[in-house]
Amino acid sequence: MSSVLVILEIKDRQISRLSWEAMAAGHALGEGRGLPVDIALVASRDNPILQTIQGKAPRNVYAIDHTLLHDYTADGYTTACAQLIEHIKPTYVVFPHTYQVRDFAPKLATRFNQVLISDVTGIETHAGAAPESPVPSTFIRQLLQGKLNAAYQHTGTGVCFLSIQAGAFRADEPEAGTTTVEPFLPKLEASEIRVQPGEPFRASAQTVDLGSAAILVSVGRGIKEEANLPIVQELATALGAELAASRPICDAGWLPMERQVGSSGQTVAPKVYLAIGISGAIQHLVGMKSSQCIVAINRDENAPIFEVADYGIVGDLFEVVPALTAAVRKVRA
Amino acid sequence: MKIIVAIKQVPERDARIRIDSTGKWIDLNDVEFAMNESDAYALEEALQLKEAHGGEVIVLSAGPERVGKTIREALAKGADRAIHIQSSDETELAAYDALGVARLLAAAVKDENADLILTGLQSDDLGLGQTGVILAELLSLPHATLILKIEKTDTGLKLLRELEDGWFQHLELPLPAVLTIQSGNTKLRYATLMGIKKAKTKEVSVVSVADLAAKSEHLKPVVVLEAVKLPHKQRTTQILGGTPAEAAAALVEKLQFEVRAI
Numbered sequence: 141m142s143s144v145l146v147i148l149e150i151k152d153r154q155i156s157r158l159s160w161e162a163m164a165a166g167h168a169l170g171e172g173r174g175l176p177v178d179i180a181l182v183a184s185r186d187n188p189i190l191q192t193i194q195g196k197a198p199r200n201v202y203a204i205d206h207t208l209l210h211d212y213t214a215d216g217y218t219t220a221c222a223q224l225i226e227h228i229k230p231t232y233v234v235f236p237h238t239y240q241v242r243d244f245a246p247k248l249a250t251r252f253n254q255v256l257i258s259d260v261t262g263i264e265t266h267a268g269a270a271p272e273s274p275v276p277s278t279f280i281r282q283l284l285q286g287k288l289n290a291a292y293q294h295t296g297t298g299v300c301f302l303s304i305q306a307g308a309f310r311a312d313e314p315e316a317g318t319t320t321v322e323p324f325l326p327k328l329e330a331s332e333i334r335v336q337p338g339e340p341f342r343a344s345a346q347t348v349d350l351g352s353a354a355i356l357v358s359v360g361r362g363i364k365e366e367a368n369l370p371i372v373q374e375l376a377t378a379l380g381a382e383l384a385a386s387r388p389i390c391d392a393g394w395l396p397m398e399r400q401v402g403s404s405g406q407t408v409a410p411k412v413y414l415a416i417g418i419s420g421a422i423q424h425l426v427g428m429k430s431s432q433c434i435v436a437i438n439r440d441e442n443a444p445i446f447e448v449a450d451y452g453i454v455g456d457l458f459e460v461v462p463a464l465t466a467a468v469r470k471v472r473a
Numbered sequence: 474m475k476i477i478v479a480i481k482q483v484p485e486r487d488a489r490i491r492i493d494s495t496g497k498w499i500d501l502n503d504v505e506f507a508m509n510e511s512d513a514y515a516l517e518e519a520l521q522l523k524e525a526h527g528g529e530v531i532v533l534s535a536g537p538e539r540v541g542k543t544i545r546e547a548l549a550k551g552a553d554r555a556i557h558i559q560s561s562d563e564t565e566l567a568a569y570d571a572l573g574v575a576r577l578l579a580a581a582v583k584d585e586n587a588d589l590i591l592t593g594l595q596s597d598d599l600g601l602g603q604t605g606v607i608l609a610e611l612l613s614l615p616h617a618t619l620i621l622k623i624e625k626t627d628t629g630l631k632l633l634r635e636l637e638d639g640w641f642q643h644l645e646l647p648l649p650a651v652l653t654i655q656s657g658n659t660k661l662r663y664a665t666l667m668g669i670k671k672a673k674t675k676e677v678s679v680v681s682v683a684d685l686a687a688k689s690e691h692l693k694p695v696v697v698l699e700a701v702k703l704p705h706k707q708r709t710t711q712i713l714g715g716t717p718a719e720a721a722a723a724l725v726e727k728l729q730f731e732v733r734a735i
Contacts, residue, residue, distance in 0.1 A: 214606075214615075214616065214617075215615065218610075238637065239618075239619060239635075239636055239637050242602055242603075242606075242618060242619075243606070243617075243618045243619075244606075246571070246602075246603035246606040246607050246610075247606050247607070247609065247610045247616070249572075249607075250572060250575075250606075250607050250610040250611065251610070253572070253691055253695070254572070254695055254696075255570045255571045255572045255603070255607075255694075255695055255696040256571075256603060257696055258601055258602060258603060259600065259602075278699060281600075282600065282704070283598060283599055283600060283701065284484065284488075284490060284499070284597070284598055284600075285486070285597060285600070286704070287490045287703075287704075288490060288492075288499065288701050288702070288703065288704070289701065289702045289703070289704045290698055290699075290700070290701045290702075291698070291699045291700045291701075291702070292696055292697065292698055292699065293696070293697050293699050294695060294696055294697075295694070295695055295696070295697055296693075296695050298695060334615035334646060334647060335615050335616075335617060335644055335645070335646040336644065336645040336646065337642060337644050338642055338643035338644060338645075339642070340636055340640045340641065340642045341640065341641055341642070342639055342640055342641070343639065343641055354734065355734060355735075361486075379735060387656075387657065388657075390657070391656060391657025391658075392657075397639065398639065400639075403637065404635060404637060404638075404639075404655075405638070405639065406638065406639070407638070411732065411734050412728060412732060412734045419486070422600075429707075432732070433728075433732045433734065434708070435724065435728075436710070440487065441712075442490060444704065446706075446710050447704055447705075447706045447707050447708070447710075448707050448708055449708065449710045450708055450709075450710065450711065451710065451711050451712075451713060451724055451727055452710045452711070452712045452713065453712070453713050453717075453720045453721075453724065454712060454714075455717055455720065456717075459717040460717045460720060460721060462717075463716075463717040463718045463720070463721035464721040464724060464725070466718075466721070467718070467721040467722050467724070467725040468725055468735065470725075471725055471729060471735065472735070
């Protein structure tokens, strides 16, 4: 009874966008092999959230329900998902690549003597692969901060666990179909849950709204020192742009965390995103790659930021940025 | 507290990327190596915990002989001793998947019965982000990921965990436990001259991959790296050349007349 099982994630009382993308990846996998697609999420069977399921219709929706799952814990989610997997015996288990999934999916895979293929950005199905063939797919993921793509294969006959990177698959358009909702009630004991989670909170009120800026000037490691920040600030001022940064700059305390773009910071899509001295690790790219126009200024012509850039200047930012500020001032004067 | 810190030596961030003749990894000739960034933060957290509560910090690292340099760096910063799971060459460990490597790590530390195992959240080379979590499961320990702050309590640890989009969460968990550390919450220390001198006399216990593998089960990989490729472009990039002033002028023209943003 092989199938594809997609495990969705609820965030802010909604099924997250990444979940729809993971579901699209699940359907793509299933269609190539004639496998039905089931989905599962932690919710009671009468939770109205189940009415919001979109995209191509899955065969079954498993509503995983237990009072011990109301707050996320790796222990609770791992045991509940393991029991569901043993119950329906899927060939593939697909997750969105979120912080929560990173926290428990490797543990879940280990229970099955498997390894999660994490952060998948593409799935290549080999032509003519039979549904049950042992190596039907190549899974692409990035190495070395995005400087290299790697092709991985899953071997053996065990269940294959995948997590799908944000933006790698486009969520499917709604399609009519018949779906059955099945409650799944895992057996869990309070004593199995060893971690006590607190309520999520935001550190401080946001005073900068990067999301509403038309132009963002974003700075990365290439700036080298805090004392060099004024040169990008001057460019931002000349352009009427907000200043943003990649994680290392905020980690160093040179700019506040609320100016951070990327998977652990904000996701932005301005009209123009200028990436200055940012190499373009995937954690940064997922936060800005939907920008309408991306400009990269970097001394390394092989920096992954150039893969998503519309315009690029290969050069020393300490020469290019002041020249750019001067050029902007000239046309704005 | 007895704390084990698992650290990885990885190619430096600005290492030149050329694919080697096997097509499965990069050419390591002329590549400089460094301690994986989030592992350096894990080490710093361990050293701070030891300074506050006493105990011992043991560094654990797997890889060929070159890894010894990163181990010495950790010892120079203040770790007390080290376990080096030594591979005979650059390819021996590549034969294992994340679960296989975690099994070797687990076998190497099992008898230490540490109170706490720390590691970085993700390596800068393979970026699997799983080793700590798998290790916890293999050792039947509770774990928490993306940890920014560790506070010892009477019953265990109180932690600050980073979530996505600027959200955070506090967690409590009992010891022993495994934590993966997010970078950036603290300042990394430099090794002192005295530390560097002392590191030379600290114990590094070397155990071969082959010896550990002989004692472990289920090492056959289920996930195999087939090939690496340089990424293909997602957008067509127009590279604006010339002097900095020429490139800047060309860019302003594009932003003005094509993107219509200024």
